[in-house]
Amino acid sequence: xxxxxxxxxxxxxxxxxxxxxxxxxxxxxxxxxxxxxxxxxxxxxxxxxxxxxxxxxxxxxxxxxxxxxxxxxxxxxxxxxxxxxxxxxxxxxxxxxxxxxxxxxxxxxxxxxxxxxxxxxxxxxxxxxxxxxxxxxxxxxxxxxxxxxxx
Amino acid sequence: xxxxxxxxxxxxxxxxxxxxxxxxxxxxxxxxxxxxxxxxxxxxxxxxxxxxxxxxxxxxxxxxxxxxxxxxxxxxxxxxxxxxxxxxxxxxxxxxxxxxxxxxxxxxxxxxxxxxxxxxxxxxxxxxxxxxxxxxxxxxxxxxxxxxxxxxxxxxxxxxxxxxxxxxxxxxxxxxxxxxxxxxxxxxxxxxxxxxxxxxxxxxxxxxxxxxxxxxxxxxxxxxxxxxxxxxxxxxxxxxxxxxxxxxxxxxxxxxxxxxxxxxxxxxxxxxxxxxxxxxxxxxxxxxxxxxxxxxxxxxxxxxxxxxxxxxxxxxxxxxxxxxxxxxxxxxxxxxxxxxxxxxxxxxxxxxxxxxxxxxxxxxxxxxxxxxxxxxxxxxxxxxxxxxxxxxxxxxxxxxxxxxxxxxxxxxxxxxxxxxxxxxxxxxxxxxxxxxxxxxxxxxxxxxxxxxxxxxxxxxxxxxxxxxxxxxxxxxxxxxxxxxxxxxxxxxxxxxxxxxxxxxxxxxxxxxxxxxxxxxxxxxxxxxxxxxxxxxxxxxxxxxxxxxxxxxxxxxxxxxxxxxx
Numbered sequence: 001x002x003x004x005x006x007x008x009x010x011x012x013x014x015x016x017x018x019x020x021x022x023x024x025x026x027x028x029x030x031x032x033x034x035x036x037x038x039x040x041x042x043x044x045x046x047x048x049x050x051x052x053x054x055x056x057x058x059x060x061x062x063x064x065x066x067x068x069x070x071x072x073x074x075x076x077x078x079x080x081x082x083x084x085x086x087x088x089x090x091x092x093x094x095x096x097x098x099x100x101x102x103x104x105x106x107x108x109x110x111x112x113x114x115x116x117x118x119x120x121x122x123x124x125x126x127x128x129x130x131x132x133x134x135x136x137x138x139x140x141x142x143x144x145x146x147x148x149x150x151x
Numbered sequence: 152x153x154x155x156x157x158x159x160x161x162x163x164x165x166x167x168x169x170x171x172x173x174x175x176x177x178x179x180x181x182x183x184x185x186x187x188x189x190x191x192x193x194x195x196x197x198x199x200x201x202x203x204x205x206x207x208x209x210x211x212x213x214x215x216x217x218x219x220x221x222x223x224x225x226x227x228x229x230x231x232x233x234x235x236x237x238x239x240x241x242x243x244x245x246x247x248x249x250x251x252x253x254x255x256x257x258x259x260x261x262x263x264x265x266x267x268x269x270x271x272x273x274x275x276x277x278x279x280x281x282x283x284x285x286x287x288x289x290x291x292x293x294x295x296x297x298x299x300x301x302x303x304x305x306x307x308x309x310x311x312x313x314x315x316x317x318x319x320x321x322x323x324x325x326x327x328x329x330x331x332x333x334x335x336x337x338x339x340x341x342x343x344x345x346x347x348x349x350x351x352x353x354x355x356x357x358x359x360x361x362x363x364x365x366x367x368x369x370x371x372x373x374x375x376x377x378x379x380x381x382x383x384x385x386x387x388x389x390x391x392x393x394x395x396x397x398x399x400x401x402x403x404x405x406x407x408x409x410x411x412x413x414x415x416x417x418x419x420x421x422x423x424x425x426x427x428x429x430x431x432x433x434x435x436x437x438x439x440x441x442x443x444x445x446x447x448x449x450x451x452x453x454x455x456x457x458x459x460x461x462x463x464x465x466x467x468x469x470x471x472x473x474x475x476x477x478x479x480x481x482x483x484x485x486x487x488x489x490x491x492x493x494x495x496x497x498x499x500x501x502x503x504x505x506x507x508x509x510x511x512x513x514x515x516x517x518x519x520x521x522x523x524x525x526x527x528x529x530x531x532x533x534x535x536x537x538x539x540x541x542x543x544x545x546x547x548x549x550x551x552x553x554x555x556x557x558x559x560x561x562x563x564x565x566x567x568x569x570x571x572x573x574x575x576x577x578x579x580x581x582x583x584x585x586x587x588x589x590x591x592x593x594x595x596x597x598x599x600x601x602x603x604x605x606x607x608x609x610x611x612x613x614x615x616x617x618x619x620x621x622x623x624x625x626x627x628x629x630x631x632x633x634x635x636x637x638x639x640x641x642x643x644x645x646x647x648x649x650x651x652x653x654x655x656x657x658x659x660x661x662x663x664x665x666x667x668x669x670x671x672x673x674x675x676x677x678x679x680x681x682x683x684x685x686x687x688x689x690x691x692x693x694x695x696x697x698x699x700x701x702x703x704x705x706x707x708x709x710x711x712x713x714x715x716x
Contacts (some may be wrong), residue, residue, distance in 0.1 A: 012206065040364070043211075046261065099357050
């Protein structure tokens with residue numbers, strides 16, 4: 001099964017960089033299978049479909065807006081991701097993971113298995129450090145990503 | 152009098168907010184504001200200028216490549232460091248491939264749905280759609296079979312009760328006017344565009360090492376090892392692989408994108424009459440052809456009041472006419488310090504107040520060129536090329552105007568380009584010009600490598616004391632400039648004046664409005680609850696606002712809120 005693990009987020013905006021941070025941790029500490037693509041995608045928005053096409057399974061790691069303490073990890077299924085309806089686009093930044101999946105479901109080529117490892121941020125202020133509670137979630141999120149990409 | 156606010160509630164802070172005042176079905180006042188702090192440059196203070204590009208390409212997820220290039224150009228400018236010609240060609244090819252990808256995506260996947268009514272596709276006759284498309288170009292994927300397959304796909308989507316990627320459109324809006332068959336052609340090409348923009352992005356990846364976030368640039372050149380005898384380096388195999396991808400993209404741009412824009416324009420000729428706005432146009436020259444960046448393939452300069460005969464060319468980054476003209480004004484932006492400051496002296500100290508239309512109302516500063524607002528983007532670039540008599544710009548502009556004339560049965564002239572549709576037309580023209588130049592720069596690079604030149608890098612050395620530089624790039628959304636001050640080899644000040652800041656500029660100290668604000672005046676508003684016309688005009692600039700928090704919101708709160716008072 002062709003699998004990708006993608007970190008999403010802006011490393012210049014505090015805890016928004018958690019996705020890329022988990023990817024860097026995976027690069028440094030774990031070996032995913034040779035057939036697993038591992039990448040920090042930054043904030044790809046409208047370009048995201050390009051990185052999904054041709055994969056059977058994609059594991060995303062991203063900051064999530066849910067009401068829970070910083071550093072909390074929540075898993076979201078493909079159905080839950082798609083249920084977050086797309087809005088009116090003003091700029092190319094707004095299309096998100098759900099838009100990319102919806103576009104590819106229509107056009108063809110969408111990955112069948114999709115899971116999002118969401119981590120609750122503390123702050124999204126300018127800066128390149130993660131807050132302590134969010135930083136502590138990295139090893140757990142990485143283990144989860146490794147397990148989800150392996151099964 | 153009706154007051155309308157369009158404020159996309161994105162994941163957290165939101166991006167671009169537009170406020171308009173509507174009187175008798177027309178916009179009579181407008182305000183553009185960014186609802187997100189933009190002081191991201193402060194992260195660079197004290198850092199090594201050689202690594203600034205690694206951070207600047209994280210400013211924005213859509214424009215990674217352009218911020219990397221502007222940054223290395225700024226540091227090289229401060230050092231007066233020329234780069235090997237191979238490095239220029241490799242950078243040029245990377246920038247062109249990125250722009251081809253970006254322009255295609257903008258039209259088909261962001262803007263086209265402002266003009267195309269997907270629900271009308273169900274009424275289309277595939278055979279008629281095919282014959283219309285085949286009359287516009289000889290693109291091979293316009294057959295009746297292809298059109299029928301797309302119609303079936305759309306029918307399945309509509310029958311499912313979910314409109315998928317099209318769920319956020321204003322379907323059935325009175326301002327939608329395309330024939331059903333043209334709607335079908337547009338959706339067919341929307342799907343094909345997904346494939347062809349990917350080829351362009353693959354070229355960026357092949358040159359850049361990966362996408363997003365290219366790895367191949369350096370202050371002083373590029374890091375693409377060139378060795379015709381090595382499988383691991385840039386060799387003829389890889390060059391021809393790239394050429395294969397490039398040929399496909401060039402064909403799509405010239406046979407699909409350009410005719411589609413002309414066809415849409417032909418059905419909406421009244422939109423050549425809306426969206427004019429600020430007609431001072433700024434662009435910068437790009438695609439350097441020598442090591443010191445003094446000759447360029449794309450001209451740039453300043454055009455005052457839409458008067459092409461007054462075009463003032465900018466000759467390069469060293470041109471004092473350019474270096475002295477740029478300022479940013481914070482009178483109506485949420486920063487301390489009023490007045491116009493040159494970017495090398497730029498300050499970024501936040502001072503947030505309530506949103507006040509007569510005082511401060513945006514996180515975007517007001518960039519000015521010799522004290523005046525200026526519109527940037529493909530239209531500015533195309534008008535500069537047209538004014539300068541650049542053969543490719545003239546060829547493609549005239550071709551597009553003549554195609555629009557024959558579809559709309561009106562005489563389309565260059566004067567009509569000062570409009571909402573003019574910006575779309577100019578973007579298509581610029582993409583066609585770039586598609587020709589992509590082939591040229593691929594050939595220049597290949598010939599130079601075959602000749603035996605493998606130089607890619609001149610090492611930088613940083614002097615003691617203070618130096619400053621500017622790097623510019625005519626990016627897909629317009630003139631981008633990075634302004635750096637370096638002291639003893641460390642970054643002392645860094646300001647990025649980005650295209651969307653020029654266009655989304657708020658009012659300045661003198662009260663002069665910015666390009667978005669001016670362009671909305673006089674736009675018709677058929678239905679204040681569904682201000683499709685505002686989206687048409689704002690989208691025509693290709694806004695790129697957020698630079699960019701990305702967070703998944705399971706509650707799906709990323710819908711634009713339209714508030715009518």
